[in-house]
Every structure is written in C-alpha cells, then in structure tokens.
Amino acid sequence: MDKMVYLFEEGNATMRDLLGGKGAGLAEMTRIGLPVPPGLTITTEVCRAYYRQAEKLPADLPALVRSALSVVEAKTGRRLGDKDKPLLLSVRSGAKFSMPGMMDTVLNLGINDDTLPGLAAMTGNRRFALDAYRRFLQMYADVVMGYSKHAFAALLEEKKRKAGVKLDQELSEAQLAEVVADYKQLYARLSDKPFPTDPFEQLMQAVEAVFRSWNTERAKVYRELHGISHDLGTAVNIQAMVFGNMGATSGSGVAFTRNPANGNKEVFGEYLVDAQGEDVVAGIRTPNPIAKLRQDMPGVYEQFIQVTERLEKHYQDMQDIEFTVEEGKLYILQTRNGKRTGQAAVKIAHDLAVEGIIAKEKALLLVEPAHLEQVMHRQVDESTPLQVIARGLPASPGAAVGRVVFSADEADRKHREGEKVILVRMETTPEDIHGIVAAEGILTSRGGMTSHAAVVARGMGKPCICGCEAVRIDYDARLFRAGELVVKAGDLLSLDGASGRVILGEVVMCDPELSPEYETLLRWADETARVKVRANADTPADAALARAFGATGIGLCRTEHMFMATDRLPYVQQMILAGTVAQREAALKHLLPMQEADFYGIFSAMEGLPVTIRLLDPPLHEFLPKEDEVLTSVLSLRLAGDQSRKLAEREALLAKIRELKEANPMLGHRGCRLGLTYPEIYEMQIKAIFLAVVRLLQEGKQVLPEIEVPLTVDKRELDACIARVHETARRVCADEGVQVDYLVGTMIELPRAALLADELAASADFFSFGTNDLTQTTFGFSRDDAEAKFLPHYLHQGLLAENPFAVLDRKGVGGLMKLAIAGGRSVKPGLLIGICGEHGGEPNSIAFCHEIGLDYVSCSPYRVPIARLAAAQAVLAGGAAGGGTK
C-alpha cells in the first residue's frame, strides 16, 4: 500500500480521494497558513484495506501513526499520555463527499486518571479537565464500544437533578468528579473490564471505530440517497484538540461565509461561548448568532472574517467553517463547501460571478438542478387567512403540508402508505434520517440554523423550521402544545420554511416569485447550452406558463387531454359509440370547433415559437367508463328486475366497452393505428389545427405548427398519415386562400421506429423521442404494473441501478436512440430531433440528450428552468457523462 499516514502539512486540496474532504481541507488550510491545530490523516485507502482484510487494521499502521504523532507532539509541546503536558486529540471521520453527522467522532482522547492532573495544571482549570474527561468517557463508550449514551447521560441528569441545577456548567468540580467516577463504574460494569488507560490503545480503537462507522445502516441510507458509492471508504483525521470550553474567552462556532438559506453576502453562523463544537451542532443548547462573537471578542471576530473571505476566494465557493477560540486564540478546524437552499445556491452562484470571484461557467456548475427545483417550490399563498400558531427559525425554505407525526419510524410508515407527513421532534439525530426523507417538512423545538435537522433538510431541499421553542412536545401523549392550542398526531399542519411560521391546517400554495439573480443565471445557461428546451403543454394556460419559464416552443401538445374535458367527453363518447361513420362524423362535428379553439389558444400563447401537436394517441376505451362499474350497474339493474331503457343503454355501453377492451392497451389499438382505422378522427383534428392556424395568420400572427404522428412503426403507415395531413391542409388552405408553412413528423417511441429510422426520415420532417413508451417496450415493462409490482423490489435489490422511467436508460433505450439518430441523419443530415418523454426534464438524461446530439428536450413547464440549467451543464461537462451531483 502507498503512504498510509499524512501530516496536514504534507497534503493539499486536490487529495480528496485519498485524504477525504475534511483531511484535504485541513491540509489545504495548513498549506495556506491558516491557524489550524496540527494533526495527521489516515487515508481512505487504509479504510478500504480494513474492509478487504475482514475488518483488520494493517499491522504497520500503529507505528506510522505513532511516528506522525511525534511531529504533532513536537509542534504543540505536549505529549499523548504525558502526566505534565498531556496532548488531547480529536479523531474524526472524513470521506470524499461530506456526510454530515453520519459517521463517528471521538473527542478529548488522551485523558485518563494519570493525565487528568496535568491537564488541570496546564490549563489551570480542573473543572474543565473533569468535564473533558466526562465527555470523553461517554463518547468512547458510545462510539468505540457501542454502549448506549443514554445510560451515561442519565447519570449526569441524575447528578444535576440531585444538585438542583439545570446546566452542566452549574455542577461543582466535586460533583463532576463524582460523575467521572460513576461513568468509569458504569463502563466497567458494561464491559466487564475497567476503562482502558493507555491513550495510544484508545487512539487505535477510535480509528477502527471511525472505519466501522462507514458501514452503519444510516450511513448506507445516506449514501444511497445522495448517490455516493459504498466503495469509497473514509479517511480518519487525528488532530490536536483545542478547547472552546475553557471559560469566557473560549468558545466554538460554525459559520457559513454567506447565508445558506437566502444566499445573502453576510457571514452567517452560530457561536457558543465556553463550549466545544459538538455543543453547537447537537442542538442541545440553542446557540447565539455569530454577531455575539463580535461583541465578546472583537479582535477574534475581525480575524475570523478575514479568514472567511480568504477561504471563499480560495475555494471559489461559499464555505461552511468550524472554528474554536481557545482562550482568545482562533483555530479553524474545518472548511467545506456549504450546503445551501436552492434560493441561496442561485444567489451565491450569481453573486460570486458578479463579484468576479468565479467565471459565469463556474457559476452555472455551482447550482444543482435540484436547487432550481426547490426555488420553484410552491409557496404559501398569503392572500388567504393563515392561522399561525408559532414561529421558529427559517432553517430551510418552501411550504409543506402534512399530518403531524412524532417519530421518524411513523413518518416512514405513513409515507409508505401514501400519506404526507410533517415530522415534529424536539431535535433530530442521524438516526432520524429515514423520517426526514419521508416527511414533507420538519419542525423542531430545539436547535439552531446549523442543527442536524436544519443541515439535512436544506441538503434535501425540504422545508424546515428549527428551534421553535413555542412548541412544547409531549411524545407520550403524541401531541404538542402551542400556547393554549393542542395539536395531535394526525392533525393537518403547514410549515412555511422561508418565514419560520408554523400554521395550523392546510395552507393554499402558489407559484414562487423568481429572483432577478435566477433570471440572470438562466440567461447565462441559455447562452451556454446547445440543446434547446421546449415544454410539454396541452392548454393555453400551460403554454403561457412554459413560455414564462423560458421554453423555446412546445415539444408535445397532447390532444387527448382536450378530449377528456367535461364539456367534450359526451361528444367523444358519442363518437365512440357511433354505429356508423355518419354518426361518428356527426359527433366529430361538435368536437371540431372546440379543438379549433384549443389550438387557437395554444398557438396564440406561443406566437412565433414552434408548437408540436400530436394527433390523438390513446386507445378509445380510455374515454369510456370502467368496465367494472358498468358491469356492476348492469348486474344490479338486472337482478332488480329493471325493465327500463336505462338497462338497455347500460348493456349497450358494456358491450362497447368489451368490444374495445384490450389485453395490453399499451400495445394496442392506439396512436396512428387509430388514425388509420378511423380516419375521420385525425381528419377532424388536422382540420381544427389548420383552421386555427389560418385564423391566426389572417390576424397577422406568426404560427409554426409541427404535426406529429404517434406510434409509427413503418414508413407506409407514416406516409398514409402524412398524406392525410397534406390533403386536409391543402383543402383548408385553399378554402381560405392562405399559404401555411408547417412540418409533419413522427414520434420515435417504439423500437422498430428507431431501427427503421432511415426509412422514416425519408418521409418525416422531424423526430421526437417518446421515451416513456420507448422505455416500456425496450424493457418490456408496463410502467403502471412495474412501479406497482416489481420495480421497487428490483431497485431495492440492486437488480437495476435506477428506475428507467425516471432516469433514461443509456445502454438500452439510449442505444436505440443513437441508432435512430444515426439512421435519421444518414438520410437527412439536418433532421430536427427532440425528446418529449418525462426524461426530457431529468438532468442526467438531458446530459445524455446533449451528448447524442438532440436539438431539443421537452418537459413539463415547471421543469423548463431545470432543463435549461442541465443543458448548459452538459456543455460544461464537455460531453462526458455529466449533470447531477455525483
């Protein structure tokens, strides 16, 4: 194996793979001369070796650690286990990708009965030494031995209760000494042997514990959630402890270089005087804003602000910094790119570029597609009355509505049952991760803006309100009180994460207002992207929304949605039930002006931009009631001896439903198959399109219609449909004396169409990939059936890496797309090709669409901004597999 142990001064920022994010950061900070306590890093490679060797540390590791440690000892002038000047160490995990709170840490390692007096003497603070010892005992028992920390905590609580005090700090030295003794006794009872006194042995045990914590269930869940490989392993950072809990001139804090909730340019953080860092993050004491540091120690504050600016410039991104002040001296313990909300991500990326710290391209890469999704989260509609019952910290923005639950398990269970829930906890811990995943939003009564709940919720883009002390939770009674009000488990509650308001009942939500920074950033994206973004829209309202979100056209207008409208359905059913072509045409005559009006509205909304209209696609039986219902009513009428007209009508309807029934409607009588067997339906639609186009042209407007034939498998089929379009267009245009330019193309949504694309391209003006159906047929997965029956099992068992209906399957479906593009463009080099399946709005899939040379992606209006960003990122990724956060 290569070098297993690095001193901080031996590494740098590029070594994340080997040293982990934290280790590389400490090395980099050391390299650029920041005040970092000295230390060393055991590489991730050692962790991988540990797992390869059946969870055994390499034999030569202790010697290497001991050797590096001697350098640290020399720098600090202290020695591990030394009676007079004992060195205390922190032992922390640090993987390549940050997994906040997921893995274990041991602090204050190096105290034992022997070193305690030395520590007390050295610091002049025996109380502090005892408290450090107590903390270490509890942490070691928990992390290294796996003993319940609650048993230890209970001893402390008992002591405080007996002493009649509330805070740890209020205990006397003697009382703390008793707690230490109690802890050691409890440890000995639990482990059947006394607490180990050799600090180096403790150190190696702690290292192994950190490696073990890589594979806990909660760490695995987190990695799966964030798409982090299980094979990376973690590094271990061993660092000289500095103490924030050495009195009034000491303290610990966590700060972001900019506001992680809204992106404002202000150092944003929290700080506790006389406390170790864990106290800030754990949410046990609600910390003070960073401004408090300015009051307490102006010089330290000034120095810290300079450090934050330097770090932000150095890393070209907003930083999340942990620091400690030990008796007036500032130490930087960690820096990393800070987690942020979508709103903040947009503002920070924009501002950093405008400030000249980063290039525009870098700014585009700083925003993740998921960030934009958050920005577009619907928000609380303020125009309706709201019953605000409490206010907490606005830890993560967005509005959430759900039913109150009080445990992560319950949140998870209800979520699986399809219920939306709000998780209400005093505080959250890494064990609650599955509950946070399951909840719509999180409310905690304790903890600050950097507490576990806040950090995790922001990372996931979930609304979160923290430190809402007005909420008094009673877990046993499964309720909370806010003033006089009692809210029980199962009650409906709304959160407004942007304002921190807790609202009783279900709020109305509305579209977000988008910031100028957002608009600028997406303009940059459009300048960078090659693939255009269109929208799927079936109504004038959707079309207008899509245009407002920056769509450059409509890539899919589904005419069947128009057929479903309540004023049309009766005519549609009349058309289906028609016994003759004449009856069918009579029904279609009613639909013609309605469809014309639809198209008129959509073309108007998209004036000057292309609009792809797909001819009717679904099987006719989708427009009739369900067989079950009709059968039930027929049987009921029959058994009731009904003789009326109604029974006969229902029977006729049932007969028609059965006539149209198909074994596999997905593969049945739909798409152009329908258009070719019932030509009068397509004829009506084509006529309606051209009547609308002609009207708009006569009004002096620009219209770019693209007519699309669905479900094609053969050139002859396509040609027959195209001939009908041309013929009908010719007739309408001749009647009106107007010249219309239009395109006629085809969906590529069945494997055969992809395989015979060269033939189809000879006839088609454009191709549009329908990757929903193409995925269904390529996999032989009926989406409805697969997602309900076996797909969850497949994903859980790792039989498939992704749900292919969410993320485009590059090998199978993508392989067919590549064949189709090559075939089509071999005949027509400039053939217009797009995608209109749901994948058109998914970043990883958009990156693929860019790579294979599509002209546009089309997605739902709300995903248009995300697609615009993803299209730009695909360019910046340089054609390699890109997009996403991995």
Add this chain to the structure above:
Amino acid sequence: MDKMVYLFEEGNATMRDLLGGKGAGLAEMTRIGLPVPPGLTITTEVCRAYYRQAEKLPADLPALVRSALSVVEAKTGRRLGDKDKPLLLSVRSGAKFSMPGMMDTVLNLGINDDTLPGLAAMTGNRRFALDAYRRFLQMYADVVMGYSKHAFAALLEEKKRKAGVKLDQELSEAQLAEVVADYKQLYARLSDKPFPTDPFEQLMQAVEAVFRSWNTERAKVYRELHGISHDLGTAVNIQAMVFGNMGATSGSGVAFTRNPANGNKEVFGEYLVDAQGEDVVAGIRTPNPIAKLRQDMPGVYEQFIQVTERLEKHYQDMQDIEFTVEEGKLYILQTRNGKRTGQAAVKIAHDLAVEGIIAKEKALLLVEPAHLEQVMHRQVDESTPLQVIARGLPASPGAAVGRVVFSADEADRKHREGEKVILVRMETTPEDIHGIVAAEGILTSRGGMTSHAAVVARGMGKPCICGCEAVRIDYDARLFRAGELVVKAGDLLSLDGASGRVILGEVVMCDPELSPEYETLLRWADETARVKVRANADTPADAALARAFGATGIGLCRTEHMFMATDRLPYVQQMILAGTVAQREAALKHLLPMQEADFYGIFSAMEGLPVTIRLLDPPLHEFLPKEDEVLTSVLSLRLAGDQSRKLAEREALLAKIRELKEANPMLGHRGCRLGLTYPEIYEMQIKAIFLAVVRLLQEGKQVLPEIEVPLTVDKRELDACIARVHETARRVCADEGVQVDYLVGTMIELPRAALLADELAASADFFSFGTNDLTQTTFGFSRDDAEAKFLPHYLHQGLLAENPFAVLDRKGVGGLMKLAIAGGRSVKPGLLIGICGEHGGEPNSIAFCHEIGLDYVSCSPYRVPIARLAAAQAVLAGGAAGGGTK
C-alpha cells in the same frame, strides 16, 4: 421498348420473365424439335406498357403481330381470313407464374361467314366448321365483350332440347347452322352492332382482352394467395389452332408425366376423343383416362409417351402437358411443371434423384415446405366405423371435416364466422376461388382429376373429391342426395381425399403414415442443412412425437403448461392465494413431485438430446379465474343476500385477482421478474429439474439439461437467477452425490436484452430468441389485440406486407437479432444461439435464421420436418433471401 413480339423459334426456356411460362415453354419445345403448332408471343413488357399507358396497346403492335403472323401463315400454308385455306388461331394468356384458369383464352379465332366454307372444304367437315364457329362466337362474346356465356349456352341447350338430343355432337349440321345464326343475332342484340368480321381486328381485340384479364378480381385474389406480384403482367401467345374435334382420329388431352396425387411413375392424364382441350379442363364431360388413347391410337400414344419422357428430362421435373391429336397427328400445346400434392412432390423429387435425372440438392428444392405440411395432414382414422355415402375421384388427398355449403359465397361467409365448411358443387369455375380458399375440402359431382376443382385444390393442399356422380345436387333445395340419403346445407360431412370416400358426419383423424421416400428426402435435407431443428414440446408425448419427426432436441419446454393441468391447478391457485411464504411453500411442496415427474418423462423421451426448460413465464393471474366471472358471482351472491362462507371466499378470490390485475400483463409481472420476487417458485422448479436429472443419471441415461431464464433485460437479473440455479443444483447434486453437466442461458425476447447482449453473454451459456414477444415489443403490437383489431386492416391496406407474427420481420425484429448475435458472439465466439418463437417453423423466417448464423430453430413437433427442409433450402439458396415459393 425492346422487341415486342417473338416467334416461338426465337425464344427459349430462360425467357419466362418476358414470354411468360407458357410462351417460354412453347419456344423451348419448338427449339428442341417437338411437334408444336407454330405461333408467336407478345411479351409481358407489352402488358406492363398497356397498364402504364392507361390500358392502350402500343401503336406499332399490330404491324409487328401481322409481320410475325405471316411467318406462321407460311409454315402452315394457311392465311388468316383466307376464304380457301383459312388459318385459325388460339389466343392465350401466359404469365411468369402459372395461374391455372385465372385468365382468359380465345380459341378458333379466324372464322367468320367468309371463311366458314373454306374451313369446311379444307377439313372436309362442315359440321366441325360450324361447331368451331359456334364455340368462337360464344367465347369471343364472353372474353372480349364480357357478355354472359350462360345466355349463349342457353340457346344451345334450347336447341338440343327441341332436337331431343343430349350431347352437342348429336346435333345435325343444319341445327348447328341455326345455332350459329342464333348466336350472331344474340351478339348483335347485346352489342347493338353485328359481329365483327375482320379476323385481324378480332385478334387485336382478343389480345387486349387477355391483358385485361390480368387484373380481374379473381386473378388478384389468386396472386395474393400465392404471393405473386401484381406488377409482372402476362404475355399473350398466338398459335395456329389444331383441332381435336375433327372426328374419331382426333382428340385432346392433358397429362402429367407422373401421378400428381401420389407421385407414382406413370403417365397420368385424361383424354377426350373428338374434343377440344377446353372440354377436358372444363369438367363438362367426364374424360377418359389416358390409357384410352393407347387403345384408340397406339402409334400416337407411343409417340406421346416418348415426348413425356423427353420433356421430364429436359425440364428436370414432372410436367403437366396439354396435347391435341388432329386427324392422327400429335401436337404438344403446352408443358409446365405440374402442380402436385405434397405426397406426390416428395415421391417425385425422391424418385427423380434416385433415377439420376436430378441431383439430391435439386430434389430438395422440388419440394416446397407447404408440401410437407400437406403430407403431415391428419388422415381419417380407419379404426372407427365410417358411414361412407359415396365415392368419387381421389383428386387431392387429406381428410377434411366441415358443414356442407353449396356456394362459394356461403363458404366464404361461414368461414369468416369461424365455421369449417365443405364446399359441394357440381363443378367449380375460377369464380369459385374464394370459396375453395375458405373451405376445408371440396366435393364435386362432375369433372375429372384435371378439372378446375382438382387442380386448384391440389395446389392449395386441400382435400378434394371430384366426379362423384353418386352425389346428386339440388342447389335450390340446398341439399344433395346420395342414394336414399339426403344431406342438407349445414350437415356435417367428411371427405377422405386420398381414397375418394365421402363420409357422413365427423370422422376421427389421426397422424399420417410417412413414406420411405419422405424419410430419405429429409435425411438428405439434414445432410445439407447447417441450422439444426429442435422442437417446442411441453409433455413427454410431444417430446416423443418431436423426436419421431426428427427433432434434434427440445428448444423450448414451457413449464406453465404443466401448471395448467387440472390436477395441478388447485395447488397452483393455493400457492397464489397464499398469504405467507410458508403457505406458498406448502403448496409448492405438492407441485414439486408432479413437476419432477414431468421433467423425468421429457428427459427420458429425449435421452441423449438437449432439452431447454424455461422457468415459469406467465403472470400469476393467468392461473386464476377471470375477474368478470368472479365479480358476477360475488354481485349475484351479494344481491341475493348470501351470508355463507362462499361469498367470503369469492370476495377473497376477487380481491386477489384485482391485486394481481395488470394494465398490460404482457409487459408485467412475469418471467424472471416473478422468479426474483417469488424465489420459492423458481426454486421448486429448479429442484424438480435436478431431481429428475439425477434420477435418470442414476439409471445410466444421458441427460442434457439447458435451463432457460425468461424475459431478461439486465445482466444483474440474469446473474441472480443463474446463482439460484447453481445453488439449487449444487444442493440437489450434493444430496445425491451425483455430478450433473448443464447449461444456463436466457431468452432474448425484449429489445433491451438484444441491445445488451454482450453483457448477458458474459453470464449466459446460450441465447434463445423468443420472437413472439420480441415482435410484440419491437412493433408495440399486442398480438391478441393487433390480430383482432387493426392488423387485418393494415394487411389489407398494404400498410404492412406481412403479419409479423407469422413471418419474421427482418428489418425490425431481425435487426435486433443481428445486434444480439453480434453482441453475444463478440464476448463468446461459439455462443449457442437458437430461436423458439413461432417463426422457428416458418420457412422464410428459417432462411433468415440460417443467414444470420443461428445454431438451431425450434418449432412445434408437426413443423419439424418443414423446418428441416427449409433449413436445407436455405443452404441451397446460398444465403440469399430464400425459402418459400416466390
């Protein structure tokens, strides 16, 4: 245009495209010196030009015809329209592929009032001249003018009735002259002008009539049925008439060089003295066997026999020869490869090879796959009592059962309604073609072995009994009598075409006995073929049958068919309804020994040959009753106020059916998806397989099991299934202490499997193409829905050339197969690859399978011989698109 008119002496046998089959034959016979009346051929190119030029003959055609005709006139010493020595002509169609009886002919052209005396004087037979004139008038009116021939025939019948005679020959000269006058009068009345007297004008009119007859409805139907292109066009042959109706030393006949029904080496034909050829074919007079010619004119007979031998050797195939004897002189009018039954095709091909006339390879090409299908037609089981009500000529073998109909239209209608019918007619004509297509078998009361019904039925491989005079048909009463017995329309009737027996009621049918020639021929096929033939068989009986038919293994054993057996279904349902894994395993425990016995039987039957067993494939709901039925019974019980256990049971069943219900079961929870989500089912099957294998090995038998995973789309899926197979095999084999060799492979039946074949091949020992499902997903056609709803429309409209479920789609499905083979063999060069879809038994598809390099095709046992032949023919076609009859 190239040369439009060829004298017979200018052409040869290779010019079928240009001169048509008949023209090329006449030219070839002229070339080799046979006694052929002189003549000329107008090329098929002229016919195509005629249709290109809106049905106008080329302007210079008459001059070219006149010029060629002058050569014919010189050879015969007669001239068209000459008063003293008039030349009479026949004008016949002749397309590239024979379409017997489908197109028009005009005979005796050249007679008019002017030439009649000369013809009478020249032949010394005024009676003959008048009869020829009468025939010509009727034929010209029918063929050229389209007047009903029945109107003319009625005049003749009326004259015979008045004269009190039965046969045409019994009419006196004077009476015949009256008939001629009556005919001319009728013609003038129908056409409003007198009968045209210029013979050359008549000739050009007749030529055009022949061209027109290319595009009659019946000709089109025939071509569609036989897969002949509509674009070929027909040639026209104009030939000096010779007269078989010039008294006792004249006659006409039709003969095959071998027996077309059973293939025996004997000149087989029919002959009518003092008759023209049309009399033989029309079935109006029942002709004499050819042996009669030997008695009547031994010298001519001898000469004819020599000609038949010469022609058979020359054309290297059994010939169908038309001849006429004019006053003791033999003329050969036509020769062509004779239509034959399957049995005859096999024997003739075999015998020609054994006699050294052709090579074995040529013999293999002389038998069409459809011939073998006929040979394997089931036959009448003689062990059951048969009520034979009449006997006729055994015109085309095979047994048929159906309900009696008396018209082609009725046959067609009933057939469309799904009924099997026997068409009973006095005689059939080309207008009856759709009825013959629709019928199971044909029975005529008149006409011989070469009558229309006989020739057409043999061509189609349909059972036919001709000239069954014991059957007296009453069309008006819609019945026939056989002795005392009355058989009405709709009664069940059976025909035994091989023996000529007409049997009342429905006979039992049994497998055919296959001739030694058949066995030899298929042995030759096996020696030639590269692609092996396996069978799809699910039971020991089917396996034994397949082996008897020459299968080299089982390519698909579907285990679900075993689940459907009535003794198993209750356990299968119990397994499905199980609420827990334990309950499911209890039900499976019952199924295990049954499956083991199934596999034991199949392996035994196929000892020493490979057997591919596919693990359970269909969705579980296929084993439960239909939702409709259960819903109906639940509703009925509920409305009846039922309180019993039964209602609860039915409700539970209904709930389970609904739980398992899928939107698109074809793309649903089936195949290995089922095996992975309910692992205990596959485990039981695998265990049963290996228990059976071990038992056989212990008995000293050779077993070659190949276990097949259905519906794979990803390597991980396949690997999970393969791991289960290996694990279970290991356990069973370890328990029994036996070593088993086996393969584990996968179906390639979804596009993704084909596209990712390289990955799958890394895990699979073999591939088997499931082209039924692959066709469904490649086209997005649910077979059930497509064939019921839109596929007939597609085929009728020419939107698809073939039903892709019958004939493998080379471009789409075939394209995926090629990708899969290339992918699979890029990883494992020798990868075993087969096909087990229904296409595996279809000759055109087998040719494709040969071309793309499959190792075997697998088809139903009854198609194994056809596949063996097709596999050999694919080699002989040299890898080009081959097989079939086109």
